[in-house]
Amino acid sequence: MSRDRCCARCRESTSRTGAPTVVVAVRNGKDVYACADHRAELAGPPGDPVVAIAQLQDMARRG
Numbered sequence: 497m498s499r500d501r502c503c504a505r506c507r508e509s510t511s512r513t514g515a516p517t518v519v520v521a522v523r524n525g526k527d528v529y530a531c532a533d534h535r536a537e538l539a540g541p542p543g544d545p546v547v548a549i550a551q552l553q554d555m556a557r558r559g
């Protein structure tokens with residue numbers, strides 16, 4: 497199963513700073529990733545537990 501970690505807006509897989517993209521929302525059961533530039537734009541409601549779980553799972557996959 498391929499996982500797309502590109503920013504949902506600009507399709508970059510890392511921020512300009514070199515930091516990896518992060519899960520900022522979950523839409524239709526799919527993780528939505530964003531670089532630092534587009535994080536605020538793409539983020540879902542703050543404190544969404546689904547997003548928190550998705551972030552933990554993403555960390556675990558990065559191992």
Ligand SMILES: [Zn+2]
Pocket residue numbers: 503504505506507508530531532533534
């Ligand atoms: Zn972006």
